[in-house]
Amino acid sequence: MIPAAKRRHGGFGLRHAGRSRFDRHIPIKAPSLATLYRGSTRTYNWPSTSSGSIVDEDVYKIGAVARRTGISPECLRAWERRYGLTPAQRAGKTRFYSASQVDRLTSVKALLDQGHPISQLIQLSDDELQRRLRPSPRRATVHRRRTGLVGGQLILAHREAQRSPETTDAGIEVAAQWTTAAELKADHGALPELDCLVVYVPTLDNQQIENIEQIFPDASLVVAFRYATAADLEACRQAGRSILRWPADWQTLARRVTATVPVVASAARRYSDGELLHISLMASQAGCECPRHLAELIGEINDYESHARRCTSVGGVVDQDHRLVAGHLGAARGQLEESLHVLVEKHGLLASAN
Numbered sequence: 001m002i003p004a005a006k007r008r009h010g011g012f013g014l015r016h017a018g019r020s021r022f023d024r025h026i027p028i029k030a031p032s033l034a035t036l037y038r039g040s041t042r043t044y045n046w047p048s049t050s051s052g053s054i055v056d057e058d059v060y061k062i063g064a065v066a067r068r069t070g071i072s073p074e075c076l077r078a079w080e081r082r083y084g085l086t087p088a089q090r091a092g093k094t095r096f097y098s099a100s101q102v103d104r105l106t107s108v109k110a111l112l113d114q115g116h117p118i119s120q121l122i123q124l125s126d127d128e129l130q131r132r133l134r135p136s137p138r139r140a141t142v143h144r145r146r147t148g149l150v151g152g153q154l155i156l157a158h159r160e161a162q163r164s165p166e167t168t169d170a171g172i173e174v175a176a177q178w179t180t181a182a183e184l185k186a187d188h189g190a191l192p193e194l195d196c197l198v199v200y201v202p203t204l205d206n207q208q209i210e211n212i213e214q215i216f217p218d219a220s221l222v223v224a225f226r227y228a229t230a231a232d233l234e235a236c237r238q239a240g241r242s243i244l245r246w247p248a249d250w251q252t253l254a255r256r257v258t259a260t261v262p263v264v265a266s267a268a269r270r271y272s273d274g275e276l277l278h279i280s281l282m283a284s285q286a287g288c289e290c291p292r293h294l295a296e297l298i299g300e301i302n303d304y305e306s307h308a309r310r311c312t313s314v315g316g317v318v319d320q321d322h323r324l325v326a327g328h329l330g331a332a333r334g335q336l337e338e339s340l341h342v343l344v345e346k347h348g349l350l351a352s353a354n
Helices: 004-008 062-069 073-083 099-113 126-133 152-163 181-186 206-215 230-239 250-259 273-281 290-311 320-347
Strands: 025-030 055-061 089-091 094-098 145-150 172-178 196-203 220-227 242-245
Touching (some): 055 062, 055 099, 062 099, 094 099, 099 126, 099 250, 145 152, 145 181, 145 250, 152 196, 152 250, 172 250, 181 206, 196 206, 196 250, 206 220, 206 230, 220 250, 230 242, 242 250, 273 290, 290 320
Parallel strands (some): 145 172, 145 196, 220 242
Antiparallel strands (some): 025 055, 055 094, 089 094
């Protein structure tokens, strides 16, 4: 005979006496884990039992999963829609995740914090996830990222972290602080060199973020926010921005900073289009065509860099991938210009330029 409590809840023990409501987990019958994550077009390598039969396993509600993994419920639901990351069981609209799923999601979150895209991680097996988590024996000493903080909440969090003997900066060096974005803007023109800028915003305003990106174009950006709409979150993800829901502990913030992709500063152009054309026309004075070929290569890179910079802003949203491409193109142009400069000076190829 089934107890009345179980009949009311469809066989799921939804209440456990003496358990904290924050860490409540419910033992139920779960299906084979090979079928837990299934999408309409993808097959994922999730762990399964040898027989594929139903197994007993503890499960967790989505709120408990969020607290254990650091992945927000909104994000879990979005992954379910996009990648078929379905929970182990459902009771109406309530999702239940298995302990194996929680372990896997914890690994995924750690790799997300290191900068790996979810679209790649979601297709990896558990063994592949663990291999990516292992530190490389060839990894050199990590350069401490020179970091700037914008926002009183971040400054206070850093001071609290400094008072705690258990907390370290974990690869970052706080080199500058501003209480507000207005103070940061006021210092424009006398800003220190930074690898990363962490900005606190109460609400995830993409226009405000773009304004800050223009002030510090040569630094990676991490945005700590307290509130956001689904549209704002999606815009940030599409732009490749690194975002962090606040409040968060200092170690999590430090990991997010070290996981950001360094921005490659674009070198200023040494030669104008007119000067490159003059060098090409006068290249015969060098006794070979190398100056002309170099000038043409530099001109092509200039054209492509201009195109890549246009692609950095799509629909008013800054695309970090194209921003990185444009920075690398500028750096490559600078190296080629150094080589061309040697030939220009040796053969006087700009001596007769107007």
